[in-house]
Amino acid sequence: MHLISLASALILGLATGPAAAQDAPRWSFAIHGGAGVIERANLSPEQDTAYRASLTRALEAGSAVLAGGGSALDAVQAAIEIMEDDPLFNAGRGAVFTAAGRNELDAAVMNGSDLTAGSVAGLTTTRHPIAAARAVMERSPHVMLIGEGADTFAASVGLEQVDPAFFFTERRWRGLETALRAQNLPIPARPAGAPGPQAETRLSTPPLNERKFGTVGAVALDSQGRLAAGTSTGGMTAKRWGRVGDVPVIGAGTYASNRDGCAVSATGDGEFYIRASVARDICARIALGATTQAAAQAEVDDALSLGGTGGVIVMDLAGRPSFAITTSGMYRGAVSSSEPARVAIYGDEVLRP
Ligand code: ASP
DSSP: OHHHHHHTOEEEEOOOSGGGGSOOOSOEEEEEEEEESOOTTTSOHHHHHHHHHHHHHHHHHHHHHHHTTOOHHHHHHHHHHHHHHOTTSSSSTTOOOBTTSOOOEEEEEEETTTTEEEEEEEESSBSOHHHHHHHHHHHSSOSEEEHHHHHHHHHHTTOOBOOGGGGOOHHHHHHHHHHHHHTTOOOOOOOTTOOOOOOOOTTTSOOTTOSSOOOEEEEEEOTTSOEEEEEEEOOSTTBOTTOOOSTTSBTTTEEEETTTTEEEEEEEOHHHHHHHTHHHHHHHHHHTTOOHHHHHHHHHHHHHTSSOOEEEEEEETTOOEEEEESSSEEEEEEEETTEEEEEEEETTOOOBO
16 A cells, blocks of 8 residues: 555645745645545536635635744644634544544644644644644643643633534545444434435535545744644544544654744645654655655655655745645645745646646
8 A cells, every 4th residue: 555655645845936046935824624636537626626726725824924924833823723613624624533432633733943833632622633733832841731620721711612513514424334334333323403405516525535634734934934834634534532633743743943944734644744843854854855856755755655645835945835745645735925825736736836
């Protein structure tokens, strides 16, 4: 399996063109909305359009912050909050379900300029897990909080709390039913407060093989030269036993360091990202002199030779974003002070407005 993934590994630099020859941008921003088996044949035209519009909205939120002189951290949070609220993505509303029929949300953020970091795992009532991760970083003496305690902390610092049914989507519920049937596991009752079964619309039909992908992430360089990274996810469909993936593990799915000159957000089979310390390793490779692109490629190839599939986005101090995947697609986009917002979905596609 991983040999096939490696054989088809694709490394996607941003569309170069004339802007590549220009000076480094004052600020730069990149996002992803998950990697996976995302092929033209799997996405309806409506889905394709909806994803592109959604990615563009998230890019615009980040670029509004950065163009106004705001911080990399604020840009990362603004874009991720938009994607958390968007049911298209596996984060916040639209997150995948656990085998018990719950949404348990993980997120992390890291400030490259001072190496502070915050993360949360297993949230069930906080509307914006990325905001909770940031609050852990800035308003607690800790780096990582989990479960009920993490929601309690988020509420205590004034972050919006919602009924767990807020996160429910029919699309993900159907994905859970399919996954549980395949594993011969019982299907739980629909969550209290969830709407009754709804007709599946073309827009709500998940692309094939979307068992886990749809995690969202962002990396930014601001006009003061600060790097930041953030990631938010519902994890994996039908996860059990309090499973936590790579996203809230600092250095696995999320890392940023101005010292190394690197910010990373990952998506894919979290267990392998944890075992290979992917995000931290990419930064170490860059600190040792590798180009952003080569570091991302080498690390994804190495890590996913252990198993699994996925991708990463990386930002460096020159404002150069890189995308590396071992899958057929990744929802992704980039914008900078010298280039307009551009998005792409399929592996063979260059970013375009
Ligand atoms: N990395 C996430 C996890 O393992 C899932 C994903 O990115 O699709 O929880």
